[in-house]
Amino acid sequence: xxxxxxxxxxxxxxxxxxxxxxxxxxxxxxxxxxxxxxxxxxxxxxxxxxxxxxxxxxxxxxxxxxxxxxxxxxxxxxxxxxxxxxxxxxxxxxxxxxxxxxxxxxxxxxxx
Numbered sequence: 001x002x003x004x005x006x007x008x009x010x011x012x013x014x015x016x017x018x019x020x021x022x023x024x025x026x027x028x029x030x031x032x033x034x035x036x037x038x039x040x041x042x043x044x045x046x047x048x049x050x051x052x053x054x055x056x057x058x059x060x061x062x063x064x065x066x067x068x069x070x071x072x073x074x075x076x077x078x079x080x081x082x083x084x085x086x087x088x089x090x091x092x093x094x095x096x097x098x099x100x101x102x103x104x105x106x107x108x109x110x111x112x
Contacts, residue, residue, distance in 0.1 A: 001026060001033055004041050011045040054091045061095065062102060069103075076103040082111045 005023065008014045014022070026035075038056050040047040061084075069076065082105065084095040093101075096111040 001031060001035055001037070004037055004046075007044040007046070013045060050091060057086070057091060057095060058098060061099065065099065065103065076105050079105055080109060082109055084112075 001023075005014075005019050009016070009019060026032075038053075040049060040052050040056075068074070082096050082099060084099065086095060091098075099105070100109060100111060
């Protein structure tokens with residue numbers, strides 16, 4: 001995180017007050033220099049790309065769901081309701097649509 005904050009300061013993405021505030025929020029949240037940042041944050045200046053955000057979301061979401069299905073032996077066609085919440089990014093198609101399409105969930109699934 002320190003290197004990201006330094007890049008944000010260098011590129012004038014954030015002012016000193018904002019950086020100080022975010023450092024406190026991250027520290028209190030348990031985040032530190034070993035925290036994994038999105039690949040876009042490893043560039044100076046950070047890359048702001050909807051496609052990159054979507055690729056990262058798919059990687060994380062699909063890995064977690066694959067692991068869940070493997071550990072529980074639940075079949076995708078047995079899922080009636082799907083709720084996905086993410087405050088970090090909004091992508092199109094929605095994350096619920098991505099999951100429904102990837103796992104070929106029931107056509108009458110309730111999604112939010």
